[in-house]
Amino acid sequence: MARTGIELLPHACRIVEVAPRARLFGGGAPEPPRVTAIREIPYSAGDPEALTAELRQALKGIGRRASVAVWGLRSTHQAFLLPPAASADLEAVARREARTAPGGLPAPPLADAVVAGALRGGRRQTGYAAVAADELRARLRPLVDAGVRVESVITPALAHALVASQRRALLPDALAAVLAVNAQSTAITVVHGGVVLFARELPWGDQTDCPAGGRDPAGRAAFATRIAAELRRSLVYLRQSQNAEVSRVFVCGDFADLRSLTGPLVNELALDVETLDVVEDLDLSRLPEPSDSLRSRLGAWRTALALAVEVKPQPGLRRRDPRSGAPPSAPVRRIAAGAVAGVIVTAAGWGVMGYLWSGVTARQERLRRTIGVLEPELRRRNEARHRGAVAAAREAALAAFTSQGPRLSRIMEALSQAAPSEVAIYSLRVDPSAASWHLVIEGQAEGTDAGAAHDAFNRFLKALEASPLLGRPASPPSIRARTSDPAGAVVETVEETPTAEPAPPVQAVETPRPAPSGPAYVEVARDGRLYRIPLRRQSGNLEAGSRAEDVRRLTDAALAGRAGRVLPSGVANGVAPGRHPASLVEFTLRYEVPR
Numbered sequence: 001m002a003r004t005g006i007e008l009l010p011h012a013c014r015i016v017e018v019a020p021r022a023r024l025f026g027g028g029a030p031e032p033p034r035v036t037a038i039r040e041i042p043y044s045a046g047d048p049e050a051l052t053a054e055l056r057q058a059l060k061g062i063g064r065r066a067s068v069a070v071w072g073l074r075s076t077h078q079a080f081l082l083p084p085a086a087s088a089d090l091e092a093v094a095r096r097e098a099r100t101a102p103g104g105l106p107a108p109p110l111a112d113a114v115v116a117g118a119l120r121g122g123r124r125q126t127g128y129a130a131v132a133a134d135e136l137r138a139r140l141r142p143l144v145d146a147g148v149r150v151e152s153v154i155t156p157a158l159a160h161a162l163v164a165s166q167r168r169a170l171l172p173d174a175l176a177a178v179l180a181v182n183a184q185s186t187a188i189t190v191v192h193g194g195v196v197l198f199a200r201e202l203p204w205g206d207q208t209d210c211p212a213g214g215r216d217p218a219g220r221a222a223f224a225t226r227i228a229a230e231l232r233r234s235l236v237y238l239r240q241s242q243n244a245e246v247s248r249v250f251v252c253g254d255f256a257d258l259r260s261l262t263g264p265l266v267n268e269l270a271l272d273v274e275t276l277d278v279v280e281d282l283d284l285s286r287l288p289e290p291s292d293s294l295r296s297r298l299g300a301w302r303t304a305l306a307l308a309v310e311v312k313p314q315p316g317l318r319r320r321d322p323r324s325g326a327p328p329s330a331p332v333r334r335i336a337a338g339a340v341a342g343v344i345v346t347a348a349g350w351g352v353m354g355y356l357w358s359g360v361t362a363r364q365e366r367l368r369r370t371i372g373v374l375e376p377e378l379r380r381r382n383e384a385r386h387r388g389a390v391a392a393a394r395e396a397a398l399a400a401f402t403s404q405g406p407r408l409s410r411i412m413e414a415l416s417q418a419a420p421s422e423v424a425i426y427s428l429r430v431d432p433s434a435a436s437w438h439l440v441i442e443g444q445a446e447g448t449d450a451g452a453a454h455d456a457f458n459r460f461l462k463a464l465e466a467s468p469l470l471g472r473p474a475s476p477p478s479i480r481a482r483t484s485d486p487a488g489a490v491v492e493t494v495e496e497t498p499t500a501e502p503a504p505p506v507q508a509v510e511t512p513r514p515a516p517s518g519p520a521y522v523e524v525a526r527d528g529r530l531y532r533i534p535l536r537r538q539s540g541n542l543e544a545g546s547r548a549e550d551v552r553r554l555t556d557a558a559l560a561g562r563a564g565r566v567l568p569s570g571v572a573n574g575v576a577p578g579r580h581p582a583s584l585v586e587f588t589l590r591y592e593v594p595r
Helices: 050-056 086-100 133-145 157-165 217-242 259-269 293-298 298-309 329-349 352-418 451-467 542-563
Strands: 005-009 014-020 035-044 065-070 075-082 108-121 123-132 149-152 175-181 186-192 196-202 248-250 270-276 318-320 423-433 435-445 477-483 521-527 529-534 583-594
Touching: 005 050, 005 133, 014 298, 014 329, 014 542, 050 423, 065 123, 065 133, 065 259, 065 298, 075 086, 075 196, 075 248, 086 108, 086 196, 108 133, 108 196, 123 133, 123 196, 123 423, 133 149, 149 157, 157 175, 157 186, 157 196, 157 248, 157 298, 175 217, 175 259, 186 217, 186 529, 186 583, 196 217, 217 259, 217 352, 248 259, 259 270, 293 298, 298 423, 352 423, 352 435, 352 451, 423 451, 435 451, 451 583
Parallel strands: 005 065, 065 149, 175 248, 248 270
Antiparallel strands: 005 014, 014 035, 075 123, 108 123, 108 318, 175 186, 186 196, 423 435, 435 583, 477 583, 521 529
8 A cells, every 4th residue: 555755844735655666476575665646735824725625636646645744843863861661661761851950841731742762771762752733733734634544753863863773774773863954954863772762853855045155166165064063063962961972873854965974974963874875675666757856866855765665654643731741640549440340240240359359459569669769850850951951051152162263263362353452351261152153342441531441442342343253242232440549649859958048938829629529439239229420520610720729830840949958869950850640441341152
């Protein structure tokens, strides 16, 4: 019976029908399956009615029972090592672990799937995937309206796990990464024995990332380098968070030249890279039209082919009640046990009832003891997992910072060019975050007075705002002004010498100075703190003060000349040079620098 696989991408809907081949007479090996129909329909999430109309025409002569992989869903993928148990118990424990795991789940109601893997160290490796049920139903609505009977619906990560499992004959227990590069989306999936350990969807591809220069060799090389860097960052995070080492990379998707990605990936990762653009397990001798579309772009059809070739559909996402993952309460268990006991009494008598009741009671006691032992251990592991995830994320971000070294050097060059001679930077701190770097700059600006220091700081801030690397600060600058107090009066030491005649007194004209008025400082609130900036006050009338200063200087000069006093060194014409204390403005600037 022919099977149909559908891959619903953000920009296209790909449909493949594959007919399995029966075994030959005599029990020989079965022939490879044959592709009987292929279709590719342009798609836009904003116009689902157009997809429904196109599907009704495209599905003529094609089987309506299909397995579907849907891109662009808000999803989460987690992997656990759980005690061996029956399928129902394993699903309940996996859902309970997923609720307490770091990262959280999409908003309920949920559609989820539990994938049981191999036994590793006496525990079952189990994968858990969940998406928002309402969003999934909306994305599948055009297919259902067109008459498609969806047998199984999965995420791209689960589909890539299926692609990797079909290559398991070559690598039975290898840890593999699947990289799918499409026109408007890219996915990175790490799989171990059919269980998804890491999944990441990127909302960009070769057309959205470099639409203008993506067709020339330079544009393709730049895009390949970016893909290699993203894959390396993901594998570093996986190695530090789960201590898992990937041994092989599979590449597929509708990228025009998949083989151009192998060189950058091998140089960046030092791993074996295999492109899935050739076929060895399908019969392509008699392809339907358009056959050239499948032969030349086989890597683009790999996900849909994997869904169609699989004889037994993979466990898909199913909507569940929010409380279905919780274990039944004690009253419910007692009622169920009583109902079972009543049926057994009616059918077989008290003897059979007593035997079965004793077995149920013993199992309940074992389960209670197991839960009592596992709950403290579960809490400790959750706390350790959370601490390890936070530390691993920080280490991965710092390790990935090596690729940002040229950008940081350009930022430091921009700081050195923007800083005038009055500004000194004594602290530069960089902290990583999810998509950017937190840059904290501390320094000081110096001037002869508070106004000059503020002017130097403002010139430095405007120069940074004009830089394309920094721009405006992420938060208002934090500044603190500091002005030194004027030095005290200079005490002069003089030596008296006898004179022939006393010096006539010099009449000094005293000009009274008006008392200072106005505030002595200005209060400024920055970052939740209150700063006081002292003001330089002008005393009285400037012209009157100047005349009084001139009179005092003439008086001192005349007294020194008449009495023959010796002035201290450093004083010219009887007037000591004035001393202006320097003013400082200490500042702190914060920037968000994109990666």
